Amino acid sequence: MLLRPFGKRVKHFERVTPHSHWSFNTRQGLVKVHLFGDSGPWVVTSHGWADNSRCFETMIPSLLEQGFRVAAIDHVAHGKSGGKHAHLLAFIEAKEALLAHFKQQEQKVAAIIGHSMGGLAALNLKAEYLQGLKVILIAMPIRMFDLMFVQVERMGISRKMLTLVLERISAQYQTSWQQLQYQHHLHKCADRLFLIHDTDDKFAPIEHIRAVSEQQGTPLYLTQNLGHNKLLRDTGVIRQISSILVGT
Template sequence: MKFNYFHDKQNRFGVQNVTRALSGGLIKIAPKLSLTVGKKLLLNPFGKRHYAFNEVEADDVINLDTSLGKAHISLFGKGQNLVIVSHGWADNSSGFEAMIINLLSQGFKVAAIDHIAHGKSAGKQTHLLNFIETLNATIDYFEQREHHIHAIVAHSMGAVATLNLPEDKLANKKLILIATPIHFFELMFEKVSKAGISTKLLTHVLENIGSEFNRQWQSLCLNQHTSKLSEHIHFIHDEQDRYASYQSLTDYLQTHKSPLFTTQGLGHRRLLGDTKVIQHITQVITT
């Protein structure tokens, strides 16, 4: 079974209370079994695993080791300055195709990540800490080979993972964060509850993952990372985004210097291929 945090589908009326009670009670009766069930249910993204770039072809492919398997990285172009692009939950790197083509025309090299359990990468389960791990591994790989990482462009959960990177990994890079769900975990708990699943099960899973990585999941909340915000971190957001609240983002940036580019009517994902958005990103990166 796969669970998608970015849809509005809910169980039929009357089913939620039953499944909520069952999933919550399982934690007390069989904690190990509930953890297995919880991970299969809540950490399995609902997205296409098979795709192709239609108008551009990768020049090389890298497979990087992570704790959950090998992450697939497609490399485009021969430029000296590298741009890393990182997708969100239940997506893959092909969503950046129009942007990649534009960046190549400006002379950049592009590394497009498929996160674990997404696209052409390994695995069936993933989570935010693995997104962060994969981004860290990608940056290390290129910096160890003396590539100049000029910018990181990240969407949705990929943007949350980017802001969770250590400050030294963000230094001297331009960051463009698209459709960032500021209250990421609140969104998770809300969607789980609406689907009729006990939020205790989600907490149980998050605490287990945190112990595996020796990090409390609450430390990943973006309100813990406002000190990283600067004029080098650019946000792009649509006013009508149903999943990542525009108001939450404007409140988040109220006392910080990070620029915000606002769109209307593009929602959560369509702005990735929007001409004006791509032009803005190119301007930010090349300035």
Template sequence: MKFSYFTSKQGSLLTRISRGATAGLCTVAPWVTARLGQVLLMSPHGKRDYQFSNKKPNNEINILTSLGRVHANVFGLGSKTVILSHGWADNSSCFDHLIPELVASGYCVVALDHVGHGRSCGKQAHLLAFIEALDTLIEKLESERHDISALIGHSMGAVAMMNLPDYRLAQRTVINIATPVQFFELMFERVTRAGISDKMLHQVLHRITAQHGTHWHLIRDRFHQACQQFAPLFIHDTDDRFAPFEHLQPLVNHAPERLIQTSGLGHRRILGDTGVIKDITARLTT
């Protein structure tokens, strides 16, 4: 069985039966369902092989994380560096249209493939793996004297950015594109609609976060705290089906200058929109 957070549909009778069955299994064999659930719910099933059509990388780097090797593409030779962080079941090529514009504006651009995505190792991933990969990449680049001026994240890649330590975010421009503000709530909604008991997701999240010495509630709270503390720019489409626009509004109602609002682009096409790209480069260069 292959599960996708992007295609799960409203439940039928069979879906409700399946939800009840998985709930029972979680009660009878919680350790088994936690392991099985991690395979089912934490497998991205995204495209692993890709090519950049608009600009080829100048270099490629690899870093080691607790879940294996992580790959990143490096573009340009600018004195300031921008890091790009993609979302779930995607890869660094999602920024194919943005990268040439950033390089033309004088930046070195580092586009990361998260664990279990693109050319990085692994078949499974989760938010903590995203956070670790970003943190490790920044540490490596700083050790090589990169002047990291901006962090740009799309979808889950933006949620991961906002969970970095304070010293990774301070004094840097942070741009969040199509961010699922209610990240965990949306996960539970999609899983339930797909006919899987939310008990299984609870067990999986507890197992993963306990291994990293934290709890998923703390990760959720950290996201909102960092959004208030570091005032990132949000770029969001009103027709985003996977990261509802109304979830973002409480974060920007008091600071409309922190929002660039689009319409009709949805969750993924927003990355290739020429107006959005111009807004990003303008924000970085002013």
């Protein structure tokens, strides 16, 4: 139950059409990536839990107009990808496989845009994949594990049960879930990290992300009354991302 996302399983793009797709296998199943644009450096988008790549549909045309290509991942067990179970490490594995593919093909990647858990996954990528990239994290639950423990207790599940699940999964990937927490990864992209967050986000409390922004001196762009998901479609947010990407 804890590893199965119950959300928008299969959705089709309506406003913009991918010119091609790329699929590859991961430990949890087949991952599908939707590719947009014919030329220019890549921008990789990564959705959150129980969502899919279509959440970036309003933003993609703006990225294409700026001369970028877009690689929009459907994470395993989400969208049009295969598999039934997912977790943070599966998100990380998919993004690293995609970035390794671009590196092997000698194709430039300019930025990663991650929403919600997709943002924390971006922060967890190996330093070699983040080198030189702008990392834009939208509505990221920066203290995701703390929030998970609170949520499972509300559901009547013990902290011990969640801890056992986290330890079992992280052992499969030869790591520890504690090492996935944000404080271990900020240094990898400190001067290229940008945060976008809504003050009324009920899933990722603003005080968590604001504290990190103040401590690290990381730029933080705030919205109001958009919550956790609507800011992805906000014209102001899209303009801010365009500004970040072109360096103005």
